[in-house]
Amino acid sequence: MTYVVTENCIRCKYMDCVEVCPVDCFYAGENFLVISPEECIDCGVCEPECPAEAIFPDSDDRAADWLEVNAELSKSWPNMSRKGDTPADADEWNGKTDKKDMLSKEPHKD
Template sequence: MTFVVTDKCVLCKYTDCVEVCPVDCFHEGAKSLVIDPDECIDCALCEPECPIEAILSEDDVKDKRIIDINSKLSKIWPTITKKKEPLTEAEKWKNVDGKIKYLEEYL
């Protein structure tokens, strides 16, 4: 089991989670973060750090496409290890559902 960043992160990109990760498994795209499932050690330190609850255990993910998206995008996006400011319109987007379409365009 691993943790994944769900599409709740899209267009928000809060990065509170990245600094607590002991194995630097977060990767950053323009609109979101993802977790590399091959690097994640299932420590769960990141999950409570996300202010919008966008990180879940892969067993708790309803839309399984997000697992594949994390896996694929983590191979091409750069690693992020330091907290940054969220995207400027994060407050507007944080409760919007169905944002997976903004990640699928990268696949």
């Protein structure tokens, strides 16, 4: 089993979850985070740390459409082991629906 980052992270990308991950399995894109299903140890410490409530176990129906996205993008995006800057407008995007088309596949840039 693994944990999965889902749609509400798009344009929020708070990154509080990155700080607590004991195996550094988060990867960052321009406006989204993903978890590598090959590296996640299913500890669950990231889930309660997500202010956007965008992380779910893969057994949860809300994760179903996002497991493949996480697996694919974690192979090409840079690994994140420390919290970076949260987008200035993250709170405005938190909780908005229908953001999937806004997902940028560009990698995170420092």
